[in-house]
Amino acid sequence: MPSKPPPITIDAxxxxxxxxxxxMQQIAVSIFMEECKTFDLTPVQYAALIAIHTHPGIDATRLSAVIAFDRSTLGSVIERLQAKDFVERRPALEDKRIKLLYLTKSGAAILRDIIPAVERAQARMLEPLKPADRKALMGLLVQLVDLNNEASRVPLRADDALEHLGKTG
Amino acid sequence: MPSKPPPITIDAxxxxxxxxxxxMQQIAVSIFMEECKTFDLTPVQYAALIAIHTHPGIDATRLSAVIAFDRSTLGSVIERLQAKDFVERRPALEDKRIKLLYLTKSGAAILRDIIPAVERAQARMLEPLKPADRKALMGLLVQLVDLNNEASRVPLRADDALEHLGKTG
DNA sequence: CCTAGATCGTAAGTATACTGTCAATCAACA
DNA sequence: TGTTGATTGACAGTATACTTACGATCTAGG
Incomplete structure (x- = not known):
C-alpha cells in the first residue's frame, strides 16, 4: 500500500x-560573537586567519579549498582582513595572476590573543550536553561532514590544495 | 600546573x-537546493510557507519567533514570497501596525508539490550514516538546539508567539 | 611559436542573518 | 486624559554564501 503523505506542519x-x-549554526555564531566581542573578528575571519597562519604564502583560491568557502565570498573576507591590517597580500613572482597571503604582526597577535575566547565559545556550544553525549555528537558530525563533503558546493580539499607548498621542502 | 596552550593550526x-x-549547514542547503531546483523556493522560504500554512493570519513578528529568524531578515523573505505570489499580506483591522500573512492558491499548491523533494533532501543529508547513528545524531541535535535556545539571538518561541491565535477557539 | 583551454582574482547579482534606528501605533498607568 | 513605554514594520548598514561571467594570465598541444 502507498505510504501516508507527510503532514504539512511546522512541527515536521x-x-x-x-x-x-x-x-545550530545560528546558535554557534551567536555564542562565538558573544565570547569574542572584544576582538574585531567573525568566525569566518578567524578561520581564514588560522589557515593563513598554518599555510603562509597560500593564495586565495587554495585558501578557499582549505576552509571550504566559496572563492567569491573569500575575496571580500580577505578585503576586510586587509582593511583591518591583519593580512597582507603580495604578488607572486612566478605567476602574475596570484596574490600570496601572509599574516601581519597585528594578525598574528590577535590570533594569539583570541584563542582562549574561541575555546570558551566552542566549549559553550556543547555545554548543555553530558560529556559522553558531546563526544558522540562530535564523532557523528565529523563522519557526516566528511562523507557528505562532495555534496557541498565547495568541498573541503585540505590536502590537495597545498601541493604547491612544501613540495620543494 | 597550567594547561598547555592550544595549538594554532587549521586542524584544530x-x-x-x-x-x-x-x-553541515552549507551541505544541507546545497542538498536542499539540488533536490528542489525545479521549485523556486529556498530552505528559508520553504520554512516560512509551512509556518504560514500552519498558522494562517500570523503577523511577521510572530512568524519570526515561530521559525527563529530575525525580524529584519524575515521582511525581505516575505517580500520575495509576495513577489512570487505565494503569500498575501492583509492589514489587521484591530491593530493598524500589523499585516496578516496568508498563503495564496499558488503558495498552497507549491507547498503541496515540493514536499516530496524536501523529504528526499532531508533523507539525503543523513544518508551516509547508519540508521541507528541517524537517530542518535538527530536526538542529540534536538536536545542541544533546545537547551541552547536562549543563546541564540533569535530564540524559538513556538508557543508564545501563537497566543493571539486560537485563544478564542 | 601560437592558439585552446584552464586558472586566478574580481565583479555583479541574489538570498540569508544579523545590528541598529525610526515613525506609527497601541496599551497601560498616573 | 494624556503621556510614557512597548510593539510593529521598515530602512540602512555589515557580513556570509552562493551564482555566473569576464579579463588577465598561464600551460599544453600542435
Missing part, C-alpha cells in the same frame, strides 16, 4: 535535519 | 563544533 520542520543544522 | 578548526555546524 522542527524535527528536520536541515532545520536543526541551520538553527 | 576542523574538529571544532562551530566549524562542523557551519559546514
Amino acid at each position: 520542520v522542527y524535527a528536520a535535519p536541515g532545520y536543526l543544522f541551520r538553527r | 578548526v576542523y574538529a571544532a563544533p562551530g566549524y562542523l555546524f557551519r559546514r
Whole structure:
C-alpha cells in the first residue's frame, strides 16, 4: 500500500535535519560573537586567519579549498582582513595572476590573543550536553561532514590544495 | 600546573563544533537546493510557507519567533514570497501596525508539490550514516538546539508567539 | 611559436542573518 | 486624559554564501 503523505506542519520542520543544522549554526555564531566581542573578528575571519597562519604564502583560491568557502565570498573576507591590517597580500613572482597571503604582526597577535575566547565559545556550544553525549555528537558530525563533503558546493580539499607548498621542502 | 596552550593550526578548526555546524549547514542547503531546483523556493522560504500554512493570519513578528529568524531578515523573505505570489499580506483591522500573512492558491499548491523533494533532501543529508547513528545524531541535535535556545539571538518561541491565535477557539 | 583551454582574482547579482534606528501605533498607568 | 513605554514594520548598514561571467594570465598541444 502507498505510504501516508507527510503532514504539512511546522512541527515536521522542527524535527528536520536541515532545520536543526541551520538553527545550530545560528546558535554557534551567536555564542562565538558573544565570547569574542572584544576582538574585531567573525568566525569566518578567524578561520581564514588560522589557515593563513598554518599555510603562509597560500593564495586565495587554495585558501578557499582549505576552509571550504566559496572563492567569491573569500575575496571580500580577505578585503576586510586587509582593511583591518591583519593580512597582507603580495604578488607572486612566478605567476602574475596570484596574490600570496601572509599574516601581519597585528594578525598574528590577535590570533594569539583570541584563542582562549574561541575555546570558551566552542566549549559553550556543547555545554548543555553530558560529556559522553558531546563526544558522540562530535564523532557523528565529523563522519557526516566528511562523507557528505562532495555534496557541498565547495568541498573541503585540505590536502590537495597545498601541493604547491612544501613540495620543494 | 597550567594547561598547555592550544595549538594554532587549521586542524584544530576542523574538529571544532562551530566549524562542523557551519559546514553541515552549507551541505544541507546545497542538498536542499539540488533536490528542489525545479521549485523556486529556498530552505528559508520553504520554512516560512509551512509556518504560514500552519498558522494562517500570523503577523511577521510572530512568524519570526515561530521559525527563529530575525525580524529584519524575515521582511525581505516575505517580500520575495509576495513577489512570487505565494503569500498575501492583509492589514489587521484591530491593530493598524500589523499585516496578516496568508498563503495564496499558488503558495498552497507549491507547498503541496515540493514536499516530496524536501523529504528526499532531508533523507539525503543523513544518508551516509547508519540508521541507528541517524537517530542518535538527530536526538542529540534536538536536545542541544533546545537547551541552547536562549543563546541564540533569535530564540524559538513556538508557543508564545501563537497566543493571539486560537485563544478564542 | 601560437592558439585552446584552464586558472586566478574580481565583479555583479541574489538570498540569508544579523545590528541598529525610526515613525506609527497601541496599551497601560498616573 | 494624556503621556510614557512597548510593539510593529521598515530602512540602512555589515557580513556570509552562493551564482555566473569576464579579463588577465598561464600551460599544453600542435
